[in-house]
Amino acid sequence: MKTALTIAGSDCSGGAGIQADIKTMITNGVYAMSAITALTAQNTTGVTAIMESTPEFLGEQLESIFTDIYPDAVKIGMVSSSSLIKTISDKLKKYDAKNIVVDPVMVATSGAKLISDEAVSTLKEHLFPLATVLTPNIPEAEVLSEMKISNEEEMIKAAEIISEKYGCAVLCKGGHQINDANDLLFKDGTYTWYNGKRINNPNTHGTGCTLSSAIAANLAKGFDLDASVKRAKDYISGALAAMLDLGKGSGPMNHAFDIQSKFTKENSEAEQ
Numbered sequence: 001m002k003t004a005l006t007i008a009g010s011d012c013s014g015g016a017g018i019q020a021d022i023k024t025m026i027t028n029g030v031y032a033m034s035a036i037t038a039l040t041a042q043n044t045t046g047v048t049a050i051m052e053s054t055p056e057f058l059g060e061q062l063e064s065i066f067t068d069i070y071p072d073a074v075k076i077g078m079v080s081s082s083s084l085i086k087t088i089s090d091k092l093k094k095y096d097a098k099n100i101v102v103d104p105v106m107v108a109t110s111g112a113k114l115i116s117d118e119a120v121s122t123l124k125e126h127l128f129p130l131a132t133v134l135t136p137n138i139p140e141a142e143v144l145s146e147m148k149i150s151n152e153e154e155m156i157k158a159a160e161i162i163s164e165k166y167g168c169a170v171l172c173k174g175g176h177q178i179n180d181a182n183d184l185l186f187k188d189g190t191y192t193w194y195n196g197k198r199i200n201n202p203n204t205h206g207t208g209c210t211l212s213s214a215i216a217a218n219l220a221k222g223f224d225l226d227a228s229v230k231r232a233k234d235y236i237s238g239a240l241a242a243m244l245d246l247g248k249g250s251g252p253m254n255h256a257f258d259i260q261s262k263f264t265k266e267n268s269e270a271e272q
């Protein structure tokens, strides 16, 4: 069985972070492992507290993983401080990690800031050059390209700037701001649009985490980047279209939409 590792923060409410990543990796057919950068206390309405792992403890987790079950792909999500980012880049280099998907998480869907300004420059210097692909949303792409993005032409320009600066592919997610669900992949000097069908679902907690983990799972299985992005878009569309509605704010998606029918009959029998 192919294996994937997520290096990210825990979301105790289960919709984003490590929890979303593990659900996504399992349902995309790979064995999932996790190295936790921080615990967050959050739910669908917001983040109330963050407790970071120490760099030493994160390093121990990565040593345990890489010296035993080697990951075929690695996804990196929330990493809020420079010392944690340096720990990750040192270990990825030490173990020659492959298929690295970096989701430059800066702000939660609920609006909470998840990274310090100093850490953004460490990400640029130490982690981005190791990435196979970066997956910024529009606000993140604006920070990284240092330009304003208000239409599709500007999305292409910003992705090109980021791709050239860091020598990796860039998937700029249209998300809600520009075109709803059309994402742009800029790779080796050319671009491709991945058009998604907009799903009218206000519950989008963890969409970024889920997309990047689905890309990592598909890279782990051996699909190339284009096929992995296409398959990840199909997966997230299915998870959103399942219209799960939990919590008081922007709720989580149904990561198990593909296998849910197996439980529907069983669950209704149990309720009777």
Ligand SMILES: Nc1ncnc2c1ncn2[C@@H]1O[C@H](COP(=O)(O)OP(=O)(O)OP(=O)(O)O)[C@@H](O)[C@H]1O
Pocket: 016, 107, 108, 109, 136, 137, 138, 173, 174, 175, 176, 180, 181, 182, 183, 196, 197, 198, 199, 200, 201, 204, 205, 206, 207, 208, 209, 211, 233, 236, 237, 240
């Ligand atoms: N309503 C929607 N219908 C279909 N696809 C969507 C919808 N909203 C977002 N997506 C898709 O979900 C993926 C994640 O994009 P998004 O811009 O929401 O990420 P993000 O802002 O990084 O997420 P997060 O809030 O978790 O940080 C993209 O492929 C995007 O096109």
Ligand SMILES: Cc1ncc(CO)c(N)n1
Pocket: 008, 009, 010, 011, 016, 017, 018, 040, 077, 078, 105, 107, 108, 109, 205, 206, 207, 208, 209
């Ligand atoms: C732990 C964690 N990572 C990422 C996000 C971004 O959605 C979040 N809300 N929480």
